[in-house]
Amino acid sequence: MRSATSSSPSLTRVAACTLVALTLLSACGSKNNAAQPPGGKMPAPEVGVITTKLQPVALETELPARVGPIRVSQVRARVNGVVLKRLFTEGGVVKEGQSLFQIDPAPYQAQVNSAQAALAKAEANLSSVSATLERYVPLLAAEAVSKQEYTNTVAAKKQAEADVGTAKAALQIARINRDYANVYAPISGRIGQALVTEGALVSTADTGPMAVIQQLDKVYLNITQSANELQHLRRQAGEKNIASGLPVSVVLDDGSVMPRKGRLLFSDVTVDPSTGQVTLRAEMPNPDYALLPGQYVRVRLAQAELPAGILVPQQAVTRGGPQGDTLLVVGQDGKPMQRIVKIGSQNGANWVVTDGLQAGEQVVVDGFQKLQMMPPGTPVKAVPWSPTPAPEAAGPAAGAKQPAAADTASR
Template identity: 55%
Template sequence: MHLSSDLPRRGAVISVAALTLAAVLTACGKTEAPAQAGGGAPPPAEVGVVTIHPGDVGLVNELPGRLEASRVAEVRARAAGILQRRLFREGSEVKAGQRLFQIDSAPYAAALQSARATLARAEANLTQATALAERYAPLVKENAISAQEYANAVAAQKQAEADVAAGRAAVRTADINLGYANVTAPIDGRIGRSLVTEGALVGQGEATQLAVIQQINPMYVNFTQSASEVYRLRRAFEAGSLKGAGSEVAKVRVVMEDGSVYKREGRLLFSDLTVDSTTGQVTLRAEVPNPDGVLLPGLYVRVRLEQATASNAVLLPQQAVTRSAQADTVMVVDGEGKVASRNVTLGGEQDGQWVVVDGLKPGEQVMVDGFQKLRPGATVKPVPWKKPGEAAAPSTSS
C-alpha cells in the first residue's frame, strides 16, 4: 500500500526537475546567442602613409672638410732695427697699406741724406765734365789740343753720368729702406696677435715675422671625396640614370660642428686633378661668403654638395625604409588596404630622408609608421602621415 502510493509522487518530482533544467538551458542559450552575434572581427588599424609623387631630386653628399682663409699674408720686418711702436689693435680688420709697426728709422733717414749728398756731388762733377768736353770739342778740330786730351774729357763726362745714375739709384734704395721702417699691411683682412713686442730687435739677419693677416671673406672650405664615389657618379652620368648638377648650380652648404647649417650658400670652385695615393681621396674646394666673420680658419665642418640630380625619384622619411644586407624594402598599401612588401633602390640621404630612385610608382601609398607589427597581406586603414610636432590628421569615416 505504501509502495504504490510513493511511486507517483516521486515521478512527479522528477518531471518538475526535468522541466526546470530545460527552462534554464533554454534561457542560457538565448543569452549566449546575442553575445556571439555582436563579437565580429576588429576594425583595421590606422597607419600613417605618404603618397608617392616622383620628380627630380638633387643627390646631396655630406663630406668632411676644414675652413681656410681665402688669402693669408705674413707681416715681416724688411728693415733691421728696434721695434718702436705697434699701431693696430690685435684681432681687428686692417686695410692694405695701413701702418702696423714702426721700426727705428733714424739710421735709414741718415742713409738717405748721405745718398742724396753723394748724388749732388756726382751731379756737380757731371756739370763740370760736360762743360769741359763741350769746350774741347772745337779745339780738337783746330788741333789746339791733342785727340787724347779730348778723349779723356769725353770719358770723364761719361763717368760722371754713370756716377749720377748710381747716385740716383742709391737715393732710391735709401728711400725704400726708410719706407720699410714703416711696416704696412700687404692685404685687407683680419690681423691676429702681435708676435713681437716694442723694444725687440727685428730684421737682423732675417725677415722677422711680426703678425699674420687673413682674409676671411670669402672663406675657402677644402674637403675630400673618395675616388670610387667620383667614378660611380661619372658612370651614372654616362648611363643616363643621373644628371649632372652643372658647375653653374654646384652649390654647397656648410654644416657647423654643433649640427647647425650656416645660413649662407657657397659654390664649388674646383676638384683636384689627382688622387691622394695614401688615402684614395680627391680634394675639392668651395668658396663661402663670410661677411659677418662667423666662419673661422681651421674650423672642422661638413659640406653638403649637390653633385647630381635623380629623375623620377622620391624622398621618403627614413623610418619608412627597412634596410638589410639583402635589400631595402618598404610597405605599400594598395587600393583595398592590403599591405605588401616592396624592394626599393636608394640613391642616398638628404635632410634626414632617403632618396628612392627605383621601385615605386606614382600614386602609391607607402607606410611610414605602424608597419613593424604588421605582416604582408594584412588589412589597414591608411591616413596621411604627419611629421612629429604637426597636428594629427582627422579620422574620416569610411
C-alpha cells in the same frame, strides 16, 4: 520530515546563485556584441601612406670639410733693426697699406743723407766736366787743343754722367730701406697676435713672421670625398664631371645649416693614394666672420641629378636590417608587404630610392605600431600622409601625436 525541511533552503540558495551568474554572463555577452560592428569584424587599421612618383632628384651628399682663408699673408721684416712700436690692435681688421710696426729708421735716414751727398758730388763733377767740354769745342776747331785732350774730356763727361746715375740709384735704395722701416699690411683682413714685441731685434734672415693677416670675408671649404663615392654619383647621374658652381650648404656642429650658400670651385683630378680620397674646394661668403680658419664643418652639396628618381620620407625606411634596407608597400589587396629597396643618397628629410620601387605604389610612412598589434597579412586602410602636423595639434591633440612618434621609434 526534518531532513526534507532543512534541505529546502539550500536548494533555494543554489537556484538564486545560478540565476545571478546567468544574468552576469548575459550582460557581458551583450557588451561584447555591442563593441563589435555589424558583421562581427574589427575595422581595418589606418596607416599613413605616400604614393610614389618619378621626378628629377638632386643627389645630395654630406661631406667633411675644413675652413681655410681666401688669402693669407705673413708680415715680415724687410730690413734689420729694433722694433719701436706696434701700431695695430691684435685680432682686429687692418687695411692694405696700413702701418703695423715701426722699426728704428735712424740708420736708414743716415744712409739717405749720405746718398744725397754722393749724388750732389757726382752732379757737381758732371757740371765741371761739361763746362770744360764746351770750352774745348771752339778750341779744337782752332787747333788750340789737341784731339787727345778733347777725347779725354768727352770720356770724362760720360763717366761723370754714369756716376750721377749710380748716385741716384743708391739714393733710391736708401729711401726704400728707410720706408721699409715702417712695416705695412700687404693685404686687408683680420690680423692675429703680434709675434714680436717692442724692443725686439728683427732681421731679414728671421724664419718667423712678425704677424699673420688672413682675409676672411670669404673663405675656402676644403672638402674630402671618397673616390669610389664620387664615381658612384657620376654613374647614377650619367655625368662624366662634377660641374663647378654647384651650391654648397654648411652644416655646423649643432646640426644647424647656415643661411648663406657657397659654390663649388673645382674637383681635384688626383686621388690621394694614402687615403683614397679626392679634394673638392668651395668658396663661401663670410661677412660676419662666423667661419674661422681651421674649423671643422660638414657641407651638403648636390653633385649630380637623377632625371627620374623616387623620394620617400626617411621614417618609412628601415636601414641596415638583415635583408638590407626595407619598407612596407600596400598592395592591391590592401595588405602591407615588406619590400627590399636600394637607397642612393639623402635629399633633405627624404631618401632617394634607386631600386625596388615603381611609380604609383603606396609606401607606409605612419602607423607601424598598429600593424605590430595585428596578425600578419591583415588588410589596412591607406590614408594620405602629410609631413606637417595639423594646426590644432596642440594641447590634447599633441598627445594624440605621440603614438606616431612611437611608431617611428619602433622602426
